[in-house]
Amino acid sequence: MEQPVQTETWKARSLEELVRILHQIFAEDKVSVDEVQALMESYESNPEEWLQYAKFDQYRYTRNLVDNGNGKFNLMILCWGEGHGSSIHDHTDSHCFMKILQGNLKETLFEWPEKKGNGEMTKKSERVLRENQCAYINDSIGLHRVENISHTEPAVSLHLYSPPFNTCNTFDQRTGHKHKVTMTFYSQFGERTVCVSTDEVLLPRPGL
Amino acid sequence: LPAGLSQWFPALEVLDVSGTGLTEMGTELLSLPCLHTLLAKNNRLGGPGSLPKGLGQAPLARSLRVLNLSGNRFSEVPPALLQLRGLRSLSLGGNRLHSIPPDIQELHSLEFLYLGGNFITAIPPELAKLPSLTYLVLCDNKIQSIPPQLAQLHSLRSLSLHNNLLTYLPREILNLVHLDELSLRGNPLVVRFVRDLTYNPPSLQELAGRTIKTRNVPYAPSDLPESLVRYLSLASNCPNPKCGGVYFDSCVRQIKFVDFCGKYRLPLMHYLCSPECSSPYSSASQSSTSQSESDSEDEASVAAHRMQKVLLG
Numbered sequence: 001m002e003q004p005v006q007t008e009t010w011k012a013r014s015l016e017e018l019v020r021i022l023h024q025i026f027a028e029d030k031v032s033v034d035e036v037q038a039l040m041e042s043y044e045s046n047p048e049e050w051l052q053y054a055k056f057d058q059y060r061y062t063r064n065l066v067d068n069g070n071g072k073f074n075l076m077i078l079c080w081g082e083g084h085g086s087s088i089h090d091h092t093d094s095h096c097f098m099k100i101l102q103g104n105l106k107e108t109l110f111e112w113p114e115k116k117g118n119g120e121m122t123k124k125s126e127r128v129l130r131e132n133q134c135a136y137i138n139d140s141i142g143l144h145r146v147e148n149i150s151h152t153e154p155a156v157s158l159h160l161y162s163p164p165f166n167t168c169n170t171f172d173q174r175t176g177h178k179h180k181v182t183m184t185f186y187s188q189f190g191e192r193t194v195c196v197s198t199d200e201v202l203l204p205r206p207g208l
Numbered sequence: 209l210p211a212g213l214s215q216w217f218p219a220l221e222v223l224d225v226s227g228t229g230l231t232e233m234g235t236e237l238l239s240l241p242c243l244h245t246l247l248a249k250n251n252r253l254g255g256p257g258s259l260p261k262g263l264g265q266a267p268l269a270r271s272l273r274v275l276n277l278s279g280n281r282f283s284e285v286p287p288a289l290l291q292l293r294g295l296r297s298l299s300l301g302g303n304r305l306h307s308i309p310p311d312i313q314e315l316h317s318l319e320f321l322y323l324g325g326n327f328i329t330a331i332p333p334e335l336a337k338l339p340s341l342t343y344l345v346l347c348d349n350k351i352q353s354i355p356p357q358l359a360q361l362h363s364l365r366s367l368s369l370h371n372n373l374l375t376y377l378p379r380e381i382l383n384l385v386h387l388d389e390l391s392l393r394g395n396p397l398v399v400r401f402v403r404d405l406t407y408n409p410p411s412l413q414e415l416a417g418r419t420i421k422t423r424n425v426p427y428a429p430s431d432l433p434e435s436l437v438r439y440l441s442l443a444s445n446c447p448n449p450k451c452g453g454v455y456f457d458s459c460v461r462q463i464k465f466v467d468f469c470g471k472y473r474l475p476l477m478h479y480l481c482s483p484e485c486s487s488p489y490s491s492a493s494q495s496s497t498s499q500s501e502s503d504s505e506d507e508a509s510v511a512a513h514r515m516q517k518v519l520l521g
Contacts (some may be wrong), residue, residue, distance in 0.1 A: 058343055059366040059389050082278070082301055083324045083347050085391070150302030151325035151348070152249050152279035169464055172443065173393055 012043040017049055019067050019075065020117075026072040026162065033136060038098060040134040040160065045101040052190045053077040054156050060084055061148075066158075073162035076185070080105065080155040085147025087170040088121065089140050093164050099134040103148065103155030107135055110143045113176025121173050143171060144169070200208035214239035224359050226250050226276075234256040238266040245274040254281030254303065264291030278302050290314045301325050301345070310334035324368065333357035347371050347391065356380040370394045411459035417443065418481075421454045423520065446481035455481040 002025055012018035021039060025031055047054075053064045061084040067075040080103070088110055098105075109124040124142055128149075129135055137144055148155040169178040185193050213236040222245040225233075227240065237243070237260055258280075263269060272292050278301035285300065290311050299316065299322035303429040307324065310332045320343045328349040335341075336357040342365045353371040359380035364387055371394035410418070420427065421443050429437050443454040 082299075082322065083345050085370070149348075151322070174397070 005046055010039040010042060014038060014046070015043065015066075022067075022069065022073065022075065022160070026069055031162070032059050033095060035134050036095075036160065037134050040097050040099045040158070041132065043099070043132075044071045045099075045132055047102065050077055050101060050156070050158070053187065054079050055187050055192060056154060057186060061086065063183060064120055064190075065185045065188040067189075068164065069162070071164070073160055074164040075201065076159050076161075077101070078157045078159055079186075080148035082148065082151050082154060085149075088143050088145045088173055089171065089181075090143050090169050091137060091161070092165040092168050093139055094165050095160075096137050097134055097160040098129070098137075098146070099158040100129050100131050100185070101156040101158050102131060103150060103153045104131070105129050105155050105157055106147050106149045108145045108147075109137075109141070110145070110171070110173075112143060113171065113178075121171060145173075209234055209236040211236060218242075221245065223247070231255060235260045235262075237268060238262055241267040242271060244271055245267055246272060247274075247276045248280070249276050249299070250279035252281060253277060254283060258282070259286050259288040261288070263288040268292065270294045271295065273366060275299070285309050285312070287311070293317065296320065296340075298322070308335060313337040316340075319343065319363075321345065331355055331358065331385055336360040339363065342366070344368070354378055354381070359383040362386065365389065367391075410455075413439070414458050415457045417456050418454055422452065451481060453481040 010021050018039065022036070025036065025039070050066075053066050055062055055064055056079045058081065061078055064077045064079065065074065066077055069075060082137055088108075098107075106126060106128050108126040111122040111124055113121055121143075134178045146157075166184075167180055169180050170181050171178050187193055209230070209316050213220075216242075219242050219333070219501045220240050221242050222329065223240070223243060224247040226247050226249040228251060229389065230248060230253060233248065234257075237246075260266075269291050270293060272294055272366065273298040275289070275292065276297075276299045278299045280300075280303050282300060282303040282305060284305060285308065287309075289298075290309070292315065294317055295315050296317050297320035298318060299320075299324045302325040305323065305326035305328055307328060308331060311334070311335045312318075312332070317340060318335065318338050319340045320518065321338075321341060322343075322345045324345045324347040326349050328346065331351060331354060332357040335344075336355070336359075338361065340363055341361050342363050344364060344366070345368040347368045351369070351374060353374065354369070354377055356378035357380075359378070359382075361384065364384050366389040366408055367384070367387060368389070368391045370391040374392070374395040375397060377392075417440055418479055419425070420440060427437075427440070432440075443456060446453045446455060
C-alpha cells in the first residue's frame with residue numbers, strides 16, 4: 001500500500017456501508033493505510049448489525065468471516081470470551097486492522113526475536129483498546145498478543161487483513177521459537193463451519 | 209430482588225440482575241421453581257447475606273444450571289452455593305477469593321468453572337473429583353503449584369493457568385488426553401534443570417514402613433496403634449516402573465524437562481523414592497536400555513507430542 005494522491009475522509013454509517021466502501025477502496029491499485037484505519041474507526045459499532053456473525057466458543061476465541069473482499073482482503077469478526085487470548089503471532093507480510101466492537105482488548109507488542117535467539121522475547125509496549133478504537137499492525141512494526149483480560153465481559157472485534165492469509169507463525173514468549181500454524185474460521189458469512197480433519201472423510205448423511 | 213417476584217413470574221427460567229448494585233439476593237429466589245440461569249455479575253454481593261438461607265432445600269437447588277457471580281466481592285465461596293447440586297456452569301471470576309473450598313466436589317454436575325482474577329494460592333485436590341469438568345479457568349491468581357490429582361479430570365478440554373506463580377507442573381498433567389487448550393504464559397516456569405540437593409535420609413519409621421509395604425508383611429488394625437495403621441495407608445508408589453518401591457515423607461523431588469522438538473520445554477515435577485532411583489522419563493544419555501525404560505520413553509514422547517499441539521496452539 002502506498003499513499004495515493006488524494007485521501008478521502010469516509011464515514012461508514014453501518015456495517016454494510018463499511019463493507020461497500022472497503023470494496024470501493026480496495027478496487028483501486030493504491031490503498032492508504034490511514035484511510036482504511038480512519039474508515040474503520042468511523043463506523044460506530046451497532047450490535048444489531050453484527051450479532052449474526054458473533055458466535056462465541058466456550059473454550060477459545062473464534063474467527064468469523066464476514067466478507068472476503070473479492071480476494072483483496074478478509075473482513076472477520078473475532079469473539080473473545082472472558083480470559084480468552086491469542087498467542088504471540090506475526091501477520092505473514094499482510095496489513096492488519098483491528099477495531100473493537102464491544103468490550104476491551106489488551107494488545108501487547110513484541111520485538112521480533114533474534115535470529116538464533118534463545119531468551120525471553122522483548123515486550124515493546126502494551127495498551128488496552130476501547131470500544132470503536134481501531135489499531136493497525138504489520139510485520140515491520142512487530143509482533144503482538146491480543147487478549148480479553150476481563151473476567152466479567154466478553155469482547156468482540158472486527159479485523160481486516162490485506163492480502164488475506166490463512167497461515168502465520170506463533171511465538172513462545174520464553175524462548176522466541178516460532179511455529180507455523182494454519183488458521184480456520186469458526187463461521188463464514190454467519191454460518192457455522194465445522195472443521196474436518198484431513199484424516200477423516202465426510203460421509204453423506206442418510207436421508208439427504 | 210423485588211418482593212413478590214415469584215408471584216408475578218412463577219415460570220421464570222432466566223434472571224439477569226447484573227450491574228444493579230445488589231448487596232444481597234433474598235428469599236424471593238427460593239420460590240422460583242423453574243429458574244435455570246441466574247446472572248448477577250458486577251454487583252456488590254459478597255457479604256454474609258448474599259445468598260438466601262435454605263437454598264439447599266429450595267427447588268432452585270435442583271433446577272439451577274448456570275450461575276454467574278463474576279465481578280462481585282466474594283472473599284470466600286459461600287457454603288450455600290455448594291448446595292446447588294444441579295449446577296453445570298459457575299463463574300466467580302473477578303472476586304476476592306483466597307481459596308477454593310474442598311467441598312466444591314459437592315457440585316458433581318459442574319462442567320464449566322471460571323475462577324480467574326482472584327487471589328487463590330492453592331488448588332484443593334478435591335477439585336479433581338468433579339467428573340464432568342471440561343473447562344477450568346484459574347488464570348490471574350497466585351497459584352504456586354498444581355496438585356497431581358488434577359490429572360484425574362479426564363473430561364478436561366481446556367485449562368487456563370496463565371498469570372500465576374507456577375514454577376513447574378506435575379508430570380501427571382500429560383495424562384489429560386482430551387486437553388485441547390492449555391495456557392501457561394506469565395508463570396515463572398523454571399528454564400534450567402533444577403536438582404534438589406536437600407534429600408533428607410528416611411527415618412527408621414519410614415524404613416520400617418517401606419519394608420512392610422514392599423515385602424507385603426501382613427498386618428491387621430489390632431496389631432498396630434491406629435496412628436501407624438494410618439501412616440502405612442499413606443504410602444506413595446515410586447513412579448519409576450522398574451522400582452516398585454514406596455515412600456512416605458522422604459523422597460527426592462526432581463524436575464525433568466519434557467522437550468517438544470527443541471521448541472518448548474515444559475518443566476514437569478515428580479517424586480522418586482531415593483536419589484538412586486531413576487525417573488520414568490530418563491534421557492537417552494543414561495546407561496540402561498531395557499525394554500521397560502524405552503517403553504516409558506515412548507509413552508513420554510507420545511504425550512509430549514500431543515501436548516505440543518496444545519501448548520503451541
